[in-house]
Amino acid sequence: MAEVFVFATLNGLVTGLLLFMLASGLTLIFSMMGVLNFAHASFYMLGAYFAYTLSTYIGFWGGLLIAPLIVGCIGAAIERYGLRRVHQSGHVAELVFTFGLAFLIEEAVQFFWGRDTKNYQSPELFDFALFSLFGQEFSAYRGFMIAIACLIFAGLYFILTRSRVGIIIQASISHPQTVANLGHNVPLIFMCVFGVGTALAGVAGVIAGPVLTTFPGMATVLGSIVFVVVVIGGLGSLPGALIASLLVGLLQSYAIAADVGMPELLNLFGVSFDSSHPLDDLWTLNLPQIAPVLPYLLLVLVLIFKPTGLMGNREQ
Amino acid sequence: MSLNRSLYHSQAKKNRLGSQYSLRKIASATIGAVACAFSLTAVNAQEPIRLGFMDPLSGTFASVGTSGLNVLEFAADYFYNSKGGILGGRMIEIVPLDNKQSPTETQLQFRRAVSEELRIIFQGNSSAVANTLNQTIAKHNRRNAGQEVLQINYAAVDPILTNEECSFWHFRFDAHAIMKLDVLTDFMAMNDELSSVYIIGQDYSFGQVVADNTIRLLGEKRPDIKIVGNEFHPIGQVKDFTPYVTKIASSGADAVVTGNFGADMVSLARSIIDSGLDVPIYTFYAAYDGITATLGADGKDRIRLIHTDRANPLASDERREFYRAFKAKHPDSDITQSRLANALMMVVQAMEQAQSTDPYDIAVQLEDMRFTSIAGDELWMRGEDHQLFQPLYISKQTDEGIEFDADNSGFGLFTEYEVGTEETITDHSCRMRRPRR
Numbered sequence: 084m085a086e087v088f089v090f091a092t093l094n095g096l097v098t099g100l101l102l103f104m105l106a107s108g109l110t111l112i113f114s115m116m117g118v119l120n121f122a123h124a125s126f127y128m129l130g131a132y133f134a135y136t137l138s139t140y141i142g143f144w145g146g147l148l149i150a151p152l153i154v155g156c157i158g159a160a161i162e163r164y165g166l167r168r169v170h171q172s173g174h175v176a177e178l179v180f181t182f183g184l185a186f187l188i189e190e191a192v193q194f195f196w197g198r199d200t201k202n203y204q205s206p207e208l209f210d211f212a213l214f215s216l217f218g219q220e221f222s223a224y225r226g227f228m229i230a231i232a233c234l235i236f237a238g239l240y241f242i243l244t245r246s247r248v249g250i251i252i253q254a255s256i257s258h259p260q261t262v263a264n265l266g267h268n269v270p271l272i273f274m275c276v277f278g279v280g281t282a283l284a285g286v287a288g289v290i291a292g293p294v295l296t297t298f299p300g301m302a303t304v305l306g307s308i309v310f311v312v313v314v315i316g317g318l319g320s321l322p323g324a325l326i327a328s329l330l331v332g333l334l335q336s337y338a339i340a341a342d343v344g345m346p347e348l349l350n351l352f353g354v355s356f357d358s359s360h361p362l363d364d365l366w367t368l369n370l371p372q373i374a375p376v377l378p379y380l381l382l383v384l385v386l387i388f389k390p391t392g393l394m395g396n397r398e399q
Numbered sequence: 400m401s402l403n404r405s406l407y408h409s410q411a412k413k414n415r416l417g418s419q420y421s422l423r424k425i426a427s428a429t430i431g432a433v434a435c436a437f438s439l440t441a442v443n444a445q446e447p448i449r450l451g452f453m454d455p456l457s458g459t460f461a462s463v464g465t466s467g468l469n470v471l472e473f474a475a476d477y478f479y480n481s482k483g484g485i486l487g488g489r490m491i492e493i494v495p496l497d498n499k500q501s502p503t504e505t506q507l508q509f510r511r512a513v514s515e516e517l518r519i520i521f522q523g524n525s526s527a528v529a530n531t532l533n534q535t536i537a538k539h540n541r542r543n544a545g546q547e548v549l550q551i552n553y554a555a556v557d558p559i560l561t562n563e564e565c566s567f568w569h570f571r572f573d574a575h576a577i578m579k580l581d582v583l584t585d586f587m588a589m590n591d592e593l594s595s596v597y598i599i600g601q602d603y604s605f606g607q608v609v610a611d612n613t614i615r616l617l618g619e620k621r622p623d624i625k626i627v628g629n630e631f632h633p634i635g636q637v638k639d640f641t642p643y644v645t646k647i648a649s650s651g652a653d654a655v656v657t658g659n660f661g662a663d664m665v666s667l668a669r670s671i672i673d674s675g676l677d678v679p680i681y682t683f684y685a686a687y688d689g690i691t692a693t694l695g696a697d698g699k700d701r702i703r704l705i706h707t708d709r710a711n712p713l714a715s716d717e718r719r720e721f722y723r724a725f726k727a728k729h730p731d732s733d734i735t736q737s738r739l740a741n742a743l744m745m746v747v748q749a750m751e752q753a754q755s756t757d758p759y760d761i762a763v764q765l766e767d768m769r770f771t772s773i774a775g776d777e778l779w780m781r782g783e784d785h786q787l788f789q790p791l792y793i794s795k796q797t798d799e800g801i802e803f804d805a806d807n808s809g810f811g812l813f814t815e816y817e818v819g820t821e822e823t824i825t826d827h828s829c830r831m832r833r834p835r836r
Contacts, residue, residue, distance in 0.1 A: 086649050087645060087646065087649050090642075090645040090648075090649075091642060091645060094639070094641045094642045094645060095642075097639070097641070098638065098639050190457075193457065193461065197462075197465075197731070198461040198462040198465045198688075199462045199466075199688050199689035199806070200462065200662065200665050200688065200689030200690060200692075200693050201689060201693075202689065202692040202693045202695070202806070202808070203693075204695075212675055215675075217649070219645065219648045219649070219674060219675070219676075220674055220675030222673050222674070222675075224673075294639070294669070294673070295638055295639055295666060296662060296665045296666050296669060296693065298459075298462070298662045298665075298689070299458075299459075299461060299462075300458060300459030300460075300461075300635065300662055301662075303458070303459060304459070304635070304636065304637075304638055304662075305638055308638070335642070336642045339642040339643060339646070340642060340645065340646060342646075371630060371631075371632075372602065372631055375632075375633050375636050375637065
């Protein structure tokens with residue numbers, strides 16, 4: 084049992100930190116522009132595909148450096164020439180714009196790269212087990228994923244709270260007019276933040292591509308869960324996003340590992356139903372089966388009891 | 400590769416537009432032949448025979464559908480269109496219908512097929528979709544005599560389609576899950592070192608059939624083998640299979656059985672390999688469409704498949720020629736489901752015998768048809784339940800003795816076990832309601 088617990092924790096940590104890489108960018112963009120970017124997971128997919136193509140020419144490390152830059156530039160360009168114009172028509176228009184963008188990017192990816200799973204491999208440097216516990220291996224690459232995610236959190240946190248750039252960004256969020264009067268180019272700041280946010284999603288894609296497989300559905304699979312994370316964490320809150328990511332990752336991982344369900348619960352009360360009962364499906368439900376919907380359950384609960392999210396302070 | 404894809408795409412789009420305008424006009428336009436442009440007024444005999452192909456061409460499982468479309472379109476051109484067509488010079492045209500592997504979308508696409516007068520629909524992916532289509536067609540055919548539609552199921556393997564839910568309008572060209580599992584468990588039972596098995600699958604009808612019957616059949620053949628896990632996960636929703644693999648590892652299983660396909664198959668195998676778990680994986684669909692390339696050397700001698708088409712060494716020169724011609728046209732694609740060619744050839748033979756393209760006539764001819772495939776396999780379509788019987792093969796992923804690899808990866812499937820047509824024949828519980836004519 085101990086081995087399952089240890090590995091469930093590690094798995095949850097990896098999933099959670101991966102979610103954080105996406106959620107951090109999303110929450111950053113939200114706090115700036117007040118708009119949820121529905122296409123955020125699509126930039127994650129773009130990161131993986133660019134890195135795959137680059138890795139066939141210049142190797143994994145080149146891909147890791149360049150792919151997020153490309154994704155960031157695309158993101159910045161979309162903000163400059165698309166979102167900024169749409170912004171004048173209000174939030175709903177922006178929302179619909181990013182919604183359409185997500186479909187557009189998915190189609191584009193299928194158009195250029197085809198529909199097959201891409202053979203995107205992690206670098207050979209990490210082809211060893213970081214450690215072996217109870218006969219199970221924890222791959223070095225997963226350790227690398229954890230390290231990168233921690234670096235990103237530390238870096239972002241430092242920049243936003245300790246550096247001059249961070250002060251200007253935070254000021255443009257709360258007092259854009261004043262910042263503009265002080266001689267700063269606020270639209271440029273917005274564009275850069277959008278670029279950095281999408282580049283972060285790109286980094287997540289580059290890193291997750293080899294492990295979670297690179298295929299055209301990868302954005303859809305991750306897309307909705309990222310929203311759950313930022314809403315649970317509190318829209319616009321970076322520490323909130325980290326806590327919510329880890330919470331969702333661990334929750335899913337533990338739920339899959341736990342082999343308990345309705346039968347055990349019913350046994351506790353000494354109740355049992357035979358298999359011909361019309362609600363048999365309900366009585367035999369177990370936790371691993373419903374693991375993927377648990378984050379959504381958490382989302383509903385958080386919205387009911389703390390509508391601003393765990394760390395959110397935004398007044399609606 | 401992308402060029403080909405975009406071509407299909409534009410064709411699909413043209414078709415979608417087509418339904419809004421004059422159907423016949425667009426139908427001929429999609430063929431792209433100028434000669435067909437005056438078929439509006441020309442004699443009926445020159446009109447193409449249009450076959451619908453309904454499978455996911457976008458979304459999570461798009462790769463499976465697209466590769467099937469490649470094979471079917473190529474087979475139609477290679478065997479018939481390039482040789483002057485069928486039924487006295489009529490060409491075969493494949494019309495793609497993208498159902499995104501969703502039952503709801505399937506209903507919409509079926510309406511479209513009916514409005515475009517597509518009377519024969521090839522469909523394969525997901526038994527849930529096949530069941531929906533089966534019921535929709537049965538209802539439609541009851542209400543629209545003379546407008547019937549025929550379902551050519553080339554890959555959906557839920558047994559009920561040729562048992563409890565069998566229909567006169569449905570023909571299955573793949574072996575159903577229990578037939579395949581019977582062979583697979585025979586093969587597993589021969590391995591004396593096997594003592595415990597973990598079953599994991601997608602949470603829908605087919606995944607459940609695999610789990611239930613693996614447990615039942617292994618219990619009959621090798622009661623000493625322990626089933627140490629029986630897990631379902633939501634289809635197409637799992638980001639990371641590592642938590643599941645952790646459970647597999649801690650259960651101490653010697654082997655894994657899974658019915659997963661598409662992205663769910665790659666991710667699962669990838670996670671098993673990455674966690675250093677060295678167990679064989681018995682599967683239905685773990686090859687081609689990028690899967691073989693992604694697993695590569697890590698999957699060698701570890702991935703085993705039960706399937707209907709003999710892999711390396713290919714059985715006949717005719718089959719080799721077909722493969723080479725396909726590769727010449729689609730260098731980045733593979734013949735992933737050659738039973739699509741079998742299904743097409745049998746349908747065409749039925750049309751030729753009946754001298755008709757009417758679904759009822761074709762269905763009557765298909766019943767109890769015996770056919771020799773280009774690979775030399777003897778096929779038999781049982782009339783009572785519309786289930787095709789064919790030899791079944793078990794192959795493993797390897798790079799030794801591979802003449803035709805998968806995904807251009809150097810790795811491919813090597814057949815190590817086979818069972819003849821006669822031995823795969825199983826009982827059925829089909830009580831078919833036949834239409835009166």
